[in-house]
Amino acid sequence: MFDIKWISANPEAFDAALKTRGMEPVSKSLVALDDERRAVVAELNAVQEKRNASSKLIGQAKAQKDEARAQELMAEVGGLKDRLGELEAREKALTEDIRAALSVIPNMPAEGVPVGADESENVPYFRANESDATRPAKPNLGFTAKEHYELGEAMGGMDFETAAKLSGSRFVVLKGQLARLERAIGQFMIDLHVDAHGYTEVVPPYLVRDEALFGTNQLPKFEEDLFFTPHGEGRLALIPTAEVPLTNFVRESILTEDELPLRFTALTPCFRSEAGSAGRDTRGMLRQHQFNKVEMVSITTPDKSAEEHERMLACAEEVLKRLGIHYRVMQLCTGDMGFGARRTYDIEAWLPGQDTYREISSVSVCGDFQARRMDARYRDENGKPQFVHTLNGSGVAVGRALIAVMENYQNEDGSVSIPDVLRPYMGGIEKIGG
């Protein structure tokens, strides 16, 4: 969420940022609302001051048993009540209008983010001394690669028909060694982030309230992507990503600077309605209503967030490097970035069966956008509360990592070899199926 004061001071920059996201300028109407609000607040404060002063005098008069004087003052101050109520109501309405308007405006892209309309304008990302050659190579299969569901169904470990009977489309049942492989991948990844990358493992709630969803931008704009379940008089949402609970850990708090950065990771199921994706990726388990994912979240000071972003990307890449899966990193253009992101890197794993790259991780820095929504702050060196910066990234999606392992490690007989790093999690076996 934007700071209305910043918009007032920088209306052109604000509108220019919106434009890169394909949005119309709105600074003028927002600033007008804010000007009106400030005028109302000024008058409200003045009237309150008058009332408070009179009330104190009444208290004094009563203490001195000067009932006549007290009555006189009470009659006088009583006349302020209507005006006070009116001003309070207007202030509240204006504040709410501004908040409502701000809550649906996406974040401003960071400096240097490529301007573009959609994913076709994303650009490959390499650090210094980095190239395709410094990443795992594509596998040299020497036969026609199968897609993951062909392999999975053939080995009897991936069952979409049964899942459909239970739950409908976009669900899958994994069985036997494939189920274990899915678990192994999740274990491997979370161990990596905890042991090698310094993240604190968390088991968060999988059901969250609306306030948490507002904090991480799912609400109010993306309600239709979520699953809700009734709860008491209200409702709870199944988390679409562990970003929601992990980031909201710091909501409504003032941290000390030496607590930062906070780094959390969690392996959780994620639930998404995929309302906007009808007909896309319907085959296989690429796009499911339920999937497991290892998520990383960092909370930092503003001066450290850019560096933390690069670090987090490297943490996610390390998963694919250790699994030996070829991938590329794309920096998303302005038109393809998520609502709260200032800069996003997608990691796309090479899938031989599909003969293409598919997103397996997305790593974003949100600046203070979510912190404002959550009221998450820290005390700077002067002791003044400042908003923290938040980052989140998948490290990585377990279901998609399973797909990538299956397609990249497939053998001609339909079996799948187990990458070395996963063997300890698989009881030491070297391959499954076939």
Place this chain on the structure above:
RNA sequence: GGAGAGAUGGCCGAGUGGUCGAAGGCGCACGCCUGGAAAGUGUGUAGGCGGGGAACCGUCUCGAGGGUUCGAAUCCCUCUCUCUCCGCCA
């Protein structure tokens, strides 16, 4: 699910209608004291919003929201959360 208790500043804790943003203590910061430290001692120590170059001033906030009142931490209503006991339960 039933019964009860509670929510006050970084923490503990007082405060049942009047100058209370809030006693006292702890913690913390700075100073004094000390050769140095401890002890002692002095001062300071919430956040939001509005105004102002700033010092500062005003206002709002005692879990949240509403109400009564000239005036609410204190009274009323609703909600949220926490704790205790009982029941049920992985």
